[in-house]
Amino acid sequence: MTGFAAIVRRDLRLALRQGSDSTMVVMFFVLTCVLFPFGVGPEPNILARIAPGVIWVAALLASMLALERLFLADYEDGSLELLATAPPPLEFVVAAKILAHWLTTGLPLLIATPLLAILLNLPSEGFQVLIATLLLGTPTLSLIGAIGAALILGARRGGVLLSLLVLPLYIPVLIFGVGAVDAVIGGFPARTHVLVLSGILAVALPLAPFAAAAALRQALE
Amino acid sequence: MKLSRMLLPWAGGLTLLLGIAGLWFALFDSPPDYQQGETVRIMYVHVPAAWMSLFCYVVMAISAGVGLIWKHPVADVAAKGSAPIGAAFTIVTLISGAFWGKPMWGKWWVWDARLTAELVLLFLYLGYIALIHAFDDPKRGLKAGAVLALVGLINVPIIKFSVDWWTTMHQPASVVKMGGPAIDASMMVPLLLMAFAFKAYYIYVLLLRMRAEVTAGKVRALRLRQAHGAV
Amino acid sequence: MQGSIGEWLDMGGYAAYVWPVYGIAFAVLIGAFIHSLRSLRGEEAALDNLLRTIQLEREPDGEA
Numbered sequence: 001m002t003g004f005a006a007i008v009r010r011d012l013r014l015a016l017r018q019g020s021d022s023t024m025v026v027m028f029f030v031l032t033c034v035l036f037p038f039g040v041g042p043e044p045n046i047l048a049r050i051a052p053g054v055i056w057v058a059a060l061l062a063s064m065l066a067l068e069r070l071f072l073a074d075y076e077d078g079s080l081e082l083l084a085t086a087p088p089p090l091e092f093v094v095a096a097k098i099l100a101h102w103l104t105t106g107l108p109l110l111i112a113t114p115l116l117a118i119l120l121n122l123p124s125e126g127f128q129v130l131i132a133t134l135l136l137g138t139p140t141l142s143l144i145g146a147i148g149a150a151l152i153l154g155a156r157r158g159g160v161l162l163s164l165l166v167l168p169l170y171i172p173v174l175i176f177g178v179g180a181v182d183a184v185i186g187g188f189p190a191r192t193h194v195l196v197l198s199g200i201l202a203v204a205l206p207l208a209p210f211a212a213a214a215a216l217r218q219a220l221e
Numbered sequence: 222m223k224l225s226r227m228l229l230p231w232a233g234g235l236t237l238l239l240g241i242a243g244l245w246f247a248l249f250d251s252p253p254d255y256q257q258g259e260t261v262r263i264m265y266v267h268v269p270a271a272w273m274s275l276f277c278y279v280v281m282a283i284s285a286g287v288g289l290i291w292k293h294p295v296a297d298v299a300a301k302g303s304a305p306i307g308a309a310f311t312i313v314t315l316i317s318g319a320f321w322g323k324p325m326w327g328k329w330w331v332w333d334a335r336l337t338a339e340l341v342l343l344f345l346y347l348g349y350i351a352l353i354h355a356f357d358d359p360k361r362g363l364k365a366g367a368v369l370a371l372v373g374l375i376n377v378p379i380i381k382f383s384v385d386w387w388t389t390m391h392q393p394a395s396v397v398k399m400g401g402p403a404i405d406a407s408m409m410v411p412l413l414l415m416a417f418a419f420k421a422y423y424i425y426v427l428l429l430r431m432r433a434e435v436t437a438g439k440v441r442a443l444r445l446r447q448a449h450g451a452v
Numbered sequence: 453m454q455g456s457i458g459e460w461l462d463m464g465g466y467a468a469y470v471w472p473v474y475g476i477a478f479a480v481l482i483g484a485f486i487h488s489l490r491s492l493r494g495e496e497a498a499l500d501n502l503l504r505t506i507q508l509e510r511e512p513d514g515e516a
Contacts, residue, residue: 444502
């Protein structure tokens with residue numbers, strides 16, 4: 001357990017020292033959301049209708065931004081090799097790095113969400129479930145994204161390729177995340193949506209580190 | 222390689238035979254649908270192509286998995302060769318779907334469950350193809366692709382489920398399934414013939430691509446030895 | 453299967469939709485086939501060339 005915490009702490013320290021990743025992610029999130037009123041007009045009803053979708057898509061795209069660097073720095077300076085041969089299994093290490101990644105990207109997104117909900121005139125009934133679904137969804141996005149990040153190590157034009165690989169896999173999370181918020185705003189229960197989201201997270205939690213570790217081992221061969 | 226050489230003419234002949242029979246029944250010897258008229262003939266391309274697009278993905282993912290776990294080189298080659306064929310079937314599905322939608326619903330594209338899922342499947346194919354070509358070392362590309370294909374395979378039912386849910390959530394005006402109402406017996410013959418014709422085509426073209434890939438591997442190996450002056 | 457060829461081609465008025473589908477499907481599938489065949493021929497030719505040059509390097513002009 002201490003090994004896990006150590007890796008999380010290390011990654012957090014590195015991320016905080018750099019600082020730009022979290023800021024960039026949040027800035028992109030905010031800017032993307034802000035673009036929409038310029039695009040579709042400021043009429044409150046239209047914004048209210050599209051707010052859940054826009055916030056979710058923007059959060060999805062923003063969380064993808066910092067993915068490329070999840071393993072890249074360690075891969076390039078050789079620490080990934082050391083981590084792979086160290087006693088804790090690589091899957092463990094991957095899970096710890098994903099947690100650190102989420103803490104520096106997903107969590108800031110969650111914090112920025114209330115502001116954007118106001119800007120985009122999200123109906124107040126939807127607010128709680130929006131936060132809840134993002135809380136369930138963004139870790140899943142980090143987990144799935146980690147698989148992509150591991151796969152593109154050493155590939156040409158990894159950044160763009162990463163988006164192509166990962167976005168189709170994000171679609172179920174997006175559908176149920178937005179669906180939950182729309183349901184609650186419309187006066188329907190969102191229980192199924194939240195259950196499905198939790199189910200996807202529960203499946204991704206063991207499987208994603210496993211797949212990502214397999215991809216990392218390929219990169220290190 | 223010897224096996225594929227023996228199989229090739231058979232697969233090619235079968236494709237031709239089934240294709241001609243399928244086309245005969247699809248375009249000629251079957252009645253127009255009482256609801257959809259002659260546009261039902263589009264279904265004889267659209268539905269088998271959709272079946273094949275999924276079939277090819279499953280075969281691709283399974284052979285990639287076999288190649289990854291048991292390191293059988295033929296499996297890797299089969300996965301790589303299946304991808305463009307599956308993508309081609311997906312494109313045919315999407316385009317035939319559009320041409321079916323326009324006379325049926327007046328729009329070139331509708332976000333119904335099947336077409337949307339096929340669109341996502343196309344991106345899964347394109348992602349796989351892009352990934353296996355993104356590395357200087359072809360073997361690394363195939364191994365990475367295998368992980369991606371397996372992850373994709375697990376996701377396909379999840380995506381299908383999500384997309385189905387998504388279309389019911391947004392309650393389209395006419396909830397007509399793209400397959401139409403129950404398939405009449407007279408439609409089964411051209412449908413199945415086209416389906417088998419497509420399968421034979423897949424086997425034939427896959428064998429061609431696998432032979433090409435194996436030969437390319439030999440060429441690469443020889444060039445490498447040449448460069449090192451060993452030959 | 454009744455009526456004239458003209459009627460058949462017209463596809464009950466849907467000709468503009470039915471025929472392009474078959475045409476495009478044909479084009480895509482035949483295209484994939486041709487592309488695969490050509491890459492196979494190309495690789496086989498490359499292999500033959502390579503083997504021939506290796507052969508020549510081993511026995512330059514009849515001398516063992």
